[in-house]
Amino acid sequence: MKKSRIRNIDQGAIMKLNKILKNTLLIVFACFALSACATSKKTTGQMQGDVYTGTDTVEYLASGVPDRVFFATNESVLTTASRETLRKQAAYLRKNSKITIVLEGHADERGTREYNLALGERRANAAKDYLMTYGISSDRISVLSYGKERPVDSGSNPLAWSKNRRSVTVKAN
């Protein structure tokens, strides 16, 4: 009896200790998770996640109409900012119905050449599809992928790569 009671007490203590440990671990994990989020969602002023949000390389089709949108690594999904840019482009193209465009898709240097050619094509088509849903006829749009062949920034760092992952709308006439 005595022995078992001691054991019970011990077990109770151990369970309590376990709980405490678990909770602290949870807190520690939470801290990690938060800091991880903080790093991955970090906005450096020019990047959100790894998508470029700056304006250094951006040119304009017309006043207030940026010519390019940016992508995350390996992605061809349009960000909220990209969709806004493309809506401005669509509005401009609707007003200027004689203009035809080339969408030039690009990738950064951190991928194999052939896959990047395909990725650039996919990015430019993501932009094309969005412009089409805003009333721009596919007849006015052609698509050209450069893969990683035409970077705008020759740097070998994450910011340079983010500027290079892009689809640029170029007037063709």
Place this chain on the structure above:
Amino acid sequence: MKILIKIIIFLIIIPSKSFSLIEVDITRGNLDPLPIAVSPLSIDENSRQNFEKILKKRNIGEEISKIIEVNLKTSGLFNPLNKDAFLQAPDIANLKPRFEDWNLIKAQALITGKVSYLDEKLRVEFRLWDVLAGKEMVALAFTTVPTNWRRVGHIITDKVYQRLTGEKGYFDTRIIYVAEEGPKTKRIKKLAIMDQDGANNKFLTLGNELVLTPRFNPTSQMVTYLSYFRNLPRVYLLDIETGMQEVVGDFPGMTFAPRFSPNGKKIIMSFAKDGNSEIYTMDLENRIVEKITNHPSIDTSPSFSPDGKFICFNSDRSGYQQIYVMKSDGSNVKRISFGKGLYGTPVWSPRGDLIAFTKLHKGKFYIGVMRTDGSGERLLTENFYQEAPSWSPNGRVLIFYRETKTDDKGEGFSAKLWSIDLTGYNERMVKTPTDASDPSWSSLLSN
């Protein structure tokens, strides 16, 4: 190519197998290259003068043996000994080597030979000797046009390599690649071709349009590549001899990532449209186009197995770039890469047993090989950036390109060709006059 070289083999002596003659094991990294003496090919004074007139080389015999030496050294399997230590004169050594003399300088194998000028042609004979056994291993003679003198050195090296390793050589071959110049943001690219040892470099395009990924036809002197002529990225065919070019197929979009089938009769490539890249083949004789893959993801970088029955390719259908194998009709698609990281540029070995690839993992790029079922993955080299391995025709060496990281100002960029043995040893930069990328190794020009 026209028959540039007319080889008249009139003497081949292979010794009986009762003696255990020297052998070089090429299946393992060779840390102890075989000491070999390359005695300069001897030449009589009259022939020497004739060749000096034609080729502007003082002693063509010595020049040819220099090529052999460089080839042997570059292979990593042989250690050509310093000529200063040679005791026997080249002409006498070719008749009957004094094996004690060659043994004294620790040579295990010896190459001797003779060049002569005969009816405006270059006639060469050479012998490979086993110094320890005191036996002749190979003897061979052939005749060619004098301007082929470099190839004579390569052919001799191929015969020596084959006799000592038991496998065909890769020295009488060429490399087609993309020569690069100018700043990274406005790179000028030209097709270029050179001998395997970097000699006879020649530019095939002027650099007016972007060109990428040239690949040899394994059976002829044709090349397929991607050109941005008129800003339309399309797969082209180029005949190196005539300079004739043509677009492959009439596709309403970008065609890229071309390669020949093993018999040279088809081109396999990707065709991208509406954000989707699929793999197609085109028969070069009847121009019939077949769609091989059918999937909304990216399917690219296809490469046939040497028997033509299978295709390995790159797809991101699992979410990220991985390597897949399918039957040549597109059925039985199986993913074979399951290691950590992304995989690209699969290329089937000419021996059929391995697939070479590029791998990206934790910000580093690797060139590696795996079996065709994906097992036995082996990474050969790690770097900041490297990709696009191409096999030597004997499947023992890979050539690829490597790019350097730029500094904070975006400067210091370079792209160079490198080669490495399948064993992971003998990594070397392949010298090119300009920066270079996208190498493709030809088949042996002569057999």
